[in-house]
């Protein structure tokens with residue numbers, strides 16, 4: 001076992017799997033931190049209050065860091081299925097950076113409904129283009145993994161057709177458009193509440209050498 005694929009698999013297997021109760025508690029904490037992050041972005045309290053809250057947050061960080069892993073945990077689907085990455089920055093219930101998206105697998109690929117708040121803002125009132133790119137990378141990758149060959153992103157091509165609005169229900173959808181050998185091709189898009197495409201994506205995923 002020498003390739004990138006083996007290294008990913010070894011890292012996944014070497015990580016501690018959380019049971020469902022522990023995962024639920026981590027997810028609840030991540031939710032509270034998401035609320036905290038949005039509160040930081042939108043707060044209008046006085047300077048002294050900012051400093052006082054900062055001290056409290058520093059103390060809380062110290063409590064969590066008191067017992068620390070070398071790498072994020074994993075969990076098993078339903079407590080006993082295959083290992084899943086629970087701190088992924090798009091779908092991870094245990095990662096406060098993740099919106100998080102709940103992906104449904106469709107006949108041809110994958111989709112998710114989601115809403116992004118001001119934490120993800122780029123141009124005023126619109127979502128940052130790097131955030132929509134990250135979401136499309138993940139959802140196209142999951143479509144490829146479920147319908148063709150699981151792989152890492154070799155290329156991701158984006159077309160930003162209109163701004164993606166903050167604070168309204170969005171949809172991301174992706175489908176596999178072809179596969180051969182270690183390669184899977186996928187296409188997808190983000191749609192606004194009127195069904196208009198805001199960002200289109202095409203990607204190539206390559207299964208790493210084992």
Ligand SMILES: CCCCCCCCCCCC(=O)SCCNC(=O)CCNC(=O)[C@H](O)C(C)(C)COP(=O)(O)OP(=O)(O)OC[C@H]1O[C@@H](n2cnc3c(N)ncnc32)[C@H](O)[C@@H]1OP(=O)(O)O
Pocket residue numbers: 004008137138139140141142145150151152153154155183204206207208209
């Ligand atoms: C695993 C769990 C997933 C689980 C999936 C879950 C969803 C995850 C979604 C998120 C995915 C990410 O963000 S992944 C993170 C971002 N991506 C990365 O870090 C990938 C970094 N790049 C690499 O590791 C490598 O370059 C690879 C694995 C992509 C390819 O390297 P390699 O394995 O040595 O492959 P190589 O022999 O060079 O190329 C194989 C074939 O593909 C072609 N090829 C290679 N790169 C490209 C390219 N950019 N565009 C076109 N074609 C290319 C080559 O010409 C060749 O064609 P031929 O000669 O055979 O005709």
